[in-house]
Amino acid sequence: MSPDRIVIVGGGVVGSSIAWHLRTGGFAGEVVVVERDPTYRRASSFLAMGGVRQQFGSAANIRLAQYSVRFYERFDTAMRTPEHRPQAWFRQRGYLFLANDGNAARFERRYAQQRALGAHVERLDVDGIRARVPDLFLDDVRFGIFGPDDGYANPREVLAGFRHAAAAAGATYVTGEVRRLEVTGGRVRGVTLDGGVTLDARAVVNAAGPFAAKLAALADLDLPVTPVRQHLFRCALPHRWPYRFPVVIDPGGVHWRHDDPVAPGDPDRIIVACTKLDEPAGENFACDADRWTTDFRPPLVARLPAFEAAELVEGWAGLYEMTPDHNPLLGEHPALAGFHLANGFSGHGLMMAPATGAALAELLMTGASARLDIGGFDPGRFARGEAFRDDAMI
DSSP states (O other): TTOOOOOOESHHHHHHHHHHHHHHHHHSSEEEEEESSSTTOTTTTTTTEEOOOOSSSHHHHHHHHHHHHHHHTTTTHTTTTOOOOOOOOOOOOEEEEOTTTTHHHHHHHHHHHHHTTTTEEEEEEEHHHHHSSSTTTOOOEEEEETTTTOEOOHHHHHHHHHHHHHHHHEEEEEEEEEEEHHHHEEEEEEEEESOOOOOEEEEEEEEHHHHHHHHTTTTTTOOOEEEEEEEEEEESSSSSSSSSOOOEOOTTTTTEEOOOOOOTTTEEEEEEEOOTTTSSSSSOOOOOOIIIIIIHHHHHHHSSSGGOOOOEEEEEEEEEETTTTTTOOOEEOOSSSSSSEEOOOTOOOOHHHHHHHHHHHHHHSSOOOSOOOGGGGOOTTTTTTTTOOOOOOO
């Protein structure tokens, strides 16, 4: 066994962030990242919307998100290598949550907590909302919560930036699929790939996204992470919009952002999302185009009537990695020593990737995450009948 090797299974934004933080954080051993599909065509981070926000309902998530926001502000510089100059297009145009009679009390509580923790958020009256997004229909809206530091990035550029930077820092990327977790004496000792190669390791990190439960099952572990299909649709607006949208979140769940950048002279575009929590579980990547007509377009046009003239360009589906409480599993598995989890982000993987990388790297190197508190995301909480409370999923 190689006591100085850490194997990370999954080379998306989370796995690559962990690898980069290990290699730049003082870990002198070998870091090997196993990725089964280097095209990433079905990776959640490749297909994501790219939102990054501090507006959560728990101290732990707010702290992780604050770290990530600061990280993405300097991403292009931090990830730059001689061979690769990333351009994440992190646009800090803000997140604007609209509050109505149904969710106003919850947003008031969340706003107070966010302010107490130092998050940069503002409570806007209807006139304040209209000043930022003049075309919104606001008759049913009581107020808005706006995070001016929040925004969105280009997911594919973020993924490429993390991977190139991790490799430049000394991480080794291996193409293959893990067929066996090598376990002896209650501890994971490495992985065996589909080609028969065994990689001994002192620790194995499960960063396999929506496929995390399959990896854990190789060691007879039942991991409560479920793949669930979600949709995104890209639309062309009828003209150049006279202002830039923040990420706008309607009380009913539909939300949108500008699709940046566009070529000079081209019409503006938006990307529209609407999480469907009752979607059947499974590895389903088929795009149901009818959902645009039934679930997305009606509330979108009701909230901003000028979107009536928007034309659908394309739609696609990717997978959320859902846990029962919609919060991640971070840390060592209680039933298998050396097997560390970074799973179950429930739509927030790209958002939390920088903070997760920092926390897991510190945990792997020192045995604890002192800089960022991830104790509430303990992988053993569900077995104890516990759940992490944060009602800020959209």
